[in-house]
Amino acid sequence: MTLKEIKVNSSIVKATEIEVFQKECCRILKSESGCDYYLGYTVSVGPYHIDLPVYRELNREQTKDYLSGLLDVPGLAKNWSHEDAMNGKFERKS
Secondary structure, three states: OOEEEEEEOOEEEEEEEEEEEOOOOEEEEEEOOOOOEEEEEEEEEOOOOEEEEEEEEOOHHHHHHHHOOOOOHHHHHHHHHHHHHHHOOOOOOO
């Protein structure tokens, strides 16, 4: 497991990848401090649908569900990706 820097809400966080969902193109990362968990997923942006990597912090309930094996990680990644794509969060502004 390698420590990497990820961008979460305009902040840089050091985290380690702890689980990868290859088929769904998402991953779970844990902060260097060990207190916070993040979901990494992709969002298709632009007219050519380029996949942009995005990271969001799991809230307490999501973290608890993940640790107990109850969180549908691929489902959450898909929902967040769709939400981000629909609201144009990562589209370039002209």
